Amino acid sequence: MNSTRGVPYNNDAEMYVLGSIIIEPDLMNAVMGKLNEDDFYNPQNRNIYQAMLTLFKNQQPIEALTIIEELDRMKVAHTFDVRGYIVELVDTVPSTATTYLYIDTVKEKAVERELLKNFKELSEDILTNKYDFNTILDKTEDKLQDIIKKRKTSDFLTIEKAATVVYDQIEKYVGNKNEITGLATGFPRLDKATLGLQKGDLIILAARPSVGKSTFSLNLATNISEKNNAHVAFFSLEMSIEQLVMRLFSAKAYLKLSNIRNGFLNSKELIRLGHARQDLMKLNMYFDETSSSDINDIRAKCRKLKQADQLDAVVIDYLQLINVSGKRGNRQEEVSEISRNLKLLAKELDVPIVALSQLSRLVETRSDKRPVLSDLRESGSIEQDADIVMFLYPYSDVKEVSESIDTTEVEVDNDGEGQSRRIDLLIAKNRQGALSNIEYIFYGDECRFKEMRVKRPSTKKTSA
Structure with missing residues (x-):
């Protein structure tokens, strides 16, 4: 040299x-x-x-x-x-x-x-104190990632090779006889609609306040970890880790959150809480202790987990609370950049990212309050960047104006101790599959969702 x-x-x-x-x-x-x-x-x-x-x-x-x-x-x-x-x-x-x-x-x-x-x-x-400590770290990591991407140049893949790779993958699906090709969500009808959460996908889960999107995302994260033995990173920009884990206890033990918080539990309920603790300790879930709200911090922490081979999925609650350091544009431009960065991060890490989002208040002004893609708050680019967009909405908001949803078509075991209400999940965008409407029972007191089953038509015996 x-x-x-x-x-x-x-x-x-x-x-x-x-x-x-x-x-x-x-x-x-x-x-x-x-x-x-x-x-x-x-x-x-x-x-x-x-x-x-x-x-x-x-x-x-x-x-x-x-x-x-x-x-x-x-x-x-x-x-x-x-x-x-x-x-x-x-x-x-x-x-x-x-x-x-x-x-x-x-x-x-x-x-x-x-x-x-x-x-x-x-x-x-560093010597001139041009930036603060966190910005220096972000710039260092970004520069290294840019250089790594430049180094990883690749040639075109011929259709012959691409067809062979995909054909081999299809053969594996056929051999497994499994309808799910991604990460199982623990909700059978959602799995059927999405084939599981796929690597590299950005999934948006949106709803108005108090519909249960944070609870649904927690249920989703625990189900993914449990059903797939997967490592899941959970970023909550609204709640502390203590609040999150209390909700997990409530859902796992089928106990009212209010009773857990004030300690009104009898001996049997304490035993159920202990069993829930044992179940939760087996999960590979990671909570961000600092409640990072900067996109660069989130990216850095996800990369660290991926490098340690401890990342299979990411859940972020929620998108509009993420900040972009150093940006001075309007909020719509910032949200656009955030959604684009999340999609790029999903592809880079080769994991699904579920990001919660708010909906515009305009949905409340319509007679039919079923959300549509244009209701995504602050940015149309969220719709463009997402591979799947799902909306949670109360069935009571659309019951009077909806003719497409028939309550006789679904059933549920009312196994909860607390109050419940019906919440529907609408898959409004699905880049690789069909659109769908899935009905759930939301046990708000117990911080959990239960999917409603589709009724099978009864068969009557006819006399000879």
Whole structure:
């Protein structure tokens, strides 16, 4: 490796790549997909590669004469002995068979130089107190992630390979005889509609206040962890961990939350609470102790769990409470950026992210209060970024105006001790499936939802 003022680069590797292209011009396609002119540190190599790029884009042959002519047009040919250097480039290459190894070496040195540059900038920011501590950490992580993404260049996947991969996956589904291809939610009808929560998906769960969306999200998180032995990260920007865990106790033990909070429990109920504690301790659930409201903090904590192989799903309660540090635009622009960042994070981490959202007050002004996609509060981009959009709404709000929902079609076991009411879940957007309306009983006192079963038509015996 050559070194000038400690800057990492490998001149031999750069020369090998350029010489290989002159010998075998068809290599240009592969090189272009991995290297740009800035990846070459030596100015002579950089200029020659830039000339090669221009020739290739103009569909001109890449050979000694055309390279020299292009360098003349770039007004850099006189800075060094071009003819002699091109001969040296060709002599450097005994075989083009190992060119790809040298391409990787050039790229690695370019990444090292970019790391060095970014860390120098960060050092200057720290020494001059340009940013606060958290902003410095966010900038450091963002710069590292950007560099990692640049390093992970990939070629096109042919339809032949793509079809083979997908066909093999379908065969696995057929072999498993399982309707669910993602994470089971613990709600059979929801699983049937979504095939489970899929990796890389952003799922929006929206409702007006006091409909039970926080409770539903907690039920969802515990079910996902329990049914799939999955690791679930839960971010609540409204409630403390103590409040969240009390709700989990209430749901697991079938006990009224108010009785748990004031300690009005008899001996049998304390035993049920103890059993609930044992069940909860088995779950792989993680609660954010700091109640982070900054999108960068949420991203950093999720990445940390993923790196430790402890992340299969994320639940955030709720989207409109997330902040974007350093932004001075209006709130709609901020929410748009937040939803886009959540979708990108789901793809990056390859996990489903469930984000709760508020609905506009306009839904209350209509006679039919069943939510629609335009009711998503503060941003239409939420609808665009989401793979699935689900609405929770009280059946009582639409009962009088709805003819499509028949209460005789569903049934439920009223196994709760507290008061209950019917809440419906409407899947208003499903990028990979059908839309659906699913009925639930919400036991508000016990912080849990129970899915209502579809009644099967009764069969009457006919006399012979």
